[in-house]
Amino acid sequence: MSENEQVNQNPEKDPDQWVTGDEPITGPQESYLNTLAQEAGEEVPADLTKAQASEMIDKLQGETGRG
Numbered sequence: 001m002s003e004n005e006q007v008n009q010n011p012e013k014d015p016d017q018w019v020t021g022d023e024p025i026t027g028p029q030e031s032y033l034n035t036l037a038q039e040a041g042e043e044v045p046a047d048l049t050k051a052q053a054s055e056m057i058d059k060l061q062g063e064t065g066r067g
Contacts, residue, residue, distance in 0.1 A: 021051030029053040036060035 015021050025033070025048045033053055037044045040063045048056065061067030 015051035015054040018051050018054075021049060021054075023050050024048075025050055025053040029057065033057055033060070036064055036066065039064045039066075 029050065030044075030048075030053070033044055033048075033056060036057060037060060040060050042060065044056070045052075058067075
């Protein structure tokens with residue numbers, strides 16, 4: 001397989017379609033999200049799900065230039 005024909009082995013999936021998206025935020029997500037939120041001057045809502053945390057991380061990465 002040439003470089004142009006490589007298949008993405010880990011395609012991005014919409015967090016709304018995650019099987020485990022409704023589960024509580026993971027420890028690493030929470031830690032990273034708190035770091036990003038602090039840099040962006042935003043508050044992290046309590047009781048986020050994995051999917052909600054992922055979406056907020058994406059948003060804050062754009063705002064802070066990380067990512």
